[in-house]
Amino acid sequence: MPQADTAKRFDALRRWAAKQHNLPIDACDLQLAAGDASFRRYFRLRLPDGTTRMLMDAPTPQEDGRPFAAIARRWQAAGLPVPNLHALDLDEGFIELDDLGDEPLQVRFHGDDAPDTLAWHDHALDLIHELQNRAGPHDLPPYDAALLGRELALFPEWCLREWLGIPEFPPGWDTLRESLIDSALAQPVVTVHRDFDAMNLMVQDERLYLIDFQDAVAGPISYDPISLLRGRYCRFPPERFEAWIEAFRRRAIADGRLSSATTTETFLHQAQAMAAQRALKVLGIFCRLTRRDGREGYLQRLPHFLGHLEESLAGLPEHQAFRDWLTTHFRPALEARLMADGVDPGARP
Template sequence: MSNLVRESALQQWLSKTLDIVSPELTMISGDASFRRYFRFQLSNGDTAIAVDAPPSTEKNQQFVDIANALSAQALPVPKVLAANIDAGFLCVEDLGSTMLEQVLSADTASELYRQALALIVQLQATKREDLAEMEEFDQAFIQRELDIFADWFVEAELQAGEGWQQRCDWQGLCNNVSQAILEQPYAPMHRDFHSRNLMLNQQQMVMIDFQDMVWGPIAYDVVSLLRDCYIAWPPELVSHLQQTYLNQKSAYLVEGIEPSTWQRWFDLTGLQRHIKALGIFCRLDHRDGKTAYREAIPQTLEYVLQVTKRYPELQAFHQWISPIAKEFKA
């Protein structure tokens, strides 16, 4: 079904469901998925967001279930006003147009990230049984994500051919990051917690794009936020903010976390995420024709270089990827 046909069907559904005569839809954005977002006016004059989320590719039921569960736990998420799961149409609360990314600066970063980290702590304090059913970020899940790098960055983008796994000790890297992830305490994990998935609405920070939430390691959302693929900060600020998180988190921990243990968790969990992200950025280009995400590849590679340089057991991977990273900076 073409975009125009789906847009017309979305308009008709909104008109019937919300008793609005032919609401005028103004596209506000698409994203890395196949979803499209439109703003329109309700009968009372307020605005809302209509979402075209094709059911063949999007997790619409999960989005609705998780949104309702998070809202019930007083976590800030957009309210779902109406949903047609079979058609892939949603109507959600309008949170405005201000993403965290747009208001971050050297002057505002420390306070805004403190608020975002407090939101992670609040999310992680939620009991599993109080949330919608979610997958576990287990060994198989971790490896599936790492394989995205192998399939799309190494093979589709680099066309590296056979033997690259041995040259970079790919299996050793997979084993090391998996071990660091699996030994952590597990909690609700947003899985894409960064500056483009947090909105500021009337001074409150609100989570969006949470339909892929899983039960996973506590460091994941923290490193997603602080080593964001789209915006980078000085190491001193990142270290300070990590400590801010640990200070907030300490009240919920049975035992303290040794600084060296935490740093390894943070680094290697981030490495897994950034390696996956490199594969996703290339997949978005090669498969979906979305080239804009290539702009994030150099910064993401820089994070990979920083972490692999720091750990002796990752030197083979560091030496293999270093010349590759230079080509993306050119």
């Protein structure tokens, strides 16, 4: 958004907030709190009595605050931990909601094998069970073959062609693409947050709260566990990942979300396929954010998600041709391009 438009949006948001609280403009203390990969921005409003609120600025037509507001109401009614909505102007794209503080879950991580890191992942997995059991997927857009395919297409379009200059599809791509889509569609359909990563879980009073759920869909049962366990901040050894996936399978069978006929091997294979799909999507999105949108800080995360992709494909031996291409062609090309762009491919993001 151009700087002049940004200033205009801020002024309009400030005036709107002042009106909601019957305040003069100069008594409306509004500070930028965060931005994200979209056009949304978040501001902290400090009221004269010391109360704080979070204001979401979701500028139309680039963003639509209606899904967020509708889902927030439904999930709150279901007893899920989401911020309260205090005021809305959905035509303008302004939403006032609870201020959940400045502690996203990743600040509680102190190394991949630290006890507190592992414990908080257990807490977050518990919240996924709550989400899937309490909030039905009705009224959510379907995570269907078309959407899965569009997400997968981001990898060859933005990561290969636009960023690396590789015009041809990798060996085995068509087979891999269809297999990943089929695996996702074969799973039970549940409510999917769709970005259940630590950055979208806030810690307040030692409890986790859900945020940034406006893109929720009705989709595969394994997607949110994968978003968490193969997310931005941690890399876990295969045995720990598999133990979490097996515990998830057992609990989902116990409460009826999964058929008792779903074997350990079947669910692990589906989880690995879902993880591969998400890693390919993320690699494409991060390159698009860099190339098209001029965003910084995303290239540094590419090796991390390439590692996730390689770990996922290790559990999908039927796609050996694509896996070999990753090793012999893609990884060297990615590392060379990162170094050319001044990014250390071996550095932890």
